[in-house]
Amino acid sequence: MNKKRKKIRLSWNKKCCICMFPAIIGTLVFSLIPFIRVVYYSGIKNQFDTSFALFSNYERVWKNEYFRIAFKNSVQLILICVPILVVIAILISLILVFGKMQKRRIQIAFILPMVIPTAGIAVIWRQFFSEIDNIIPVYLLFIWKNVGICIILLTAAFASIQKDVYEAAYLEGANSVRRHIYMTLPISAPTIFFTTLLSIVNSFRIFKESYLYYGTNYPPDYGYTLQYYMNNHFLKLNYQNLSASAVFSTLFAGIVIAAGMSFIRRFQN
């Protein structure tokens, strides 16, 4: 009896493993194995002289003036835009969850931009901000588009807080602002951190918004991000520079992601 049962379980386990194969093979073929090639390209001199140049490609990329501008702008986007985005999302979510009004319909308005294709909205954005020549329109587009996912995650976290947590605060006469600062926000801190990390990750992807807004490969300097740099080298098919900057961006993104994840892990324990 016991033996038979064990046999069945084993085959079930194998079947579950086989379930993963199609996706894993696809990922290997289209992403991971080619990525090894990218690392290889980033280390050689050029396609015809494949001797190893170690870090000279990286050095060239790092010393490039445009790469530096792009890097600075990408960091600036994370430092300025992401905090604003998260604060706006927290405020809206608080009102949606704790305010006393018809919230279903209102919530739809905030979340809709998330699924709206950027290309469909870039035209009106250009019309709105035709007079302005700084980065703010792109920042606004980024916030407009990303507030939705933050609100979905935050409202779920706020709504799951037990109501009796607030009773003691009620009795002590704390007003609603204090209640939320000292209770709601600390209780849902892991979700808030995760939302922040997700927004940082989304800020790496701002290229599409920016590209459709400016409509050119060469935007003004303040709008030039790492993705433009890579895109332009892509069009030139400059493999060595491209690979080096891809590896560099992977490391940059990887470090930010890993740091964020381990911070959240530590906080949860």
Place this chain on the structure above:
Amino acid sequence: MKKYLLKFLFLMSALLFILPILSTIGMSFWQEKLSLQPWIDLLLDTPVFYKMFWNSMFYASVITILELCVATPCAFGLVTSKIRGKKIIFMIYLILMMMPLQVTLLPNYIGLREMGLLNTRAGIIFPMIFSAFGIVVLHQYMLNLDEAQIEAARLETDSVIKILMYVVAPQMKACIIATSVFLFAECFNMLEQPMLFLKEERLQNLTVFMMNASGYEGNVLFPASVIFLIPVSILYLYFNDALEKGIKL
């Protein structure tokens, strides 16, 4: 009084959020005065628009369906199987999901070039099917799967496919719908892949059309934007309940 003011401000900010959409619709009926001219220019004089619209729909639907077919079993395997290293596999997918597109594009491009899939529809579809987003979202939702039901079903059948279809999928309904809407919106919105992987106009999608639309006759940008917004807006408004409940990260 203060309460009403706050309420009013909040409603106004909600309105501000849909203002760009409303004004796009408004502008599509405007050419120096109220007129249908932009719509006529687009629908009658720009035949290439139809082609690209259907390309967009085709890419988005095919990718969404195929990705679900690949990602659901994979997420199921990651949750239920008992092998070492499945945590590492999941971490790899999590990191892949968070990587900027520009980083994954180059490996994709190289992979496609080796297989001779550049400048084909398959070249757009394949890398997107194996994107990590579906696997990660489905996996997180599946962690709360009712295991007793699966155990019970295993007494009845030995087929994983049947269990996936009749036991797992019904429990996952909200998540599967939410994932599909997101995937569809994502693919409908894709710009870099068609721009870099495709050369021929007949294979391009609407996003690329919008990039080049200033080159076409007349004032076609606004009506094209409106049509661009319609499919995803319908999907979202119809499924918004599932969309809010089906995402657990």
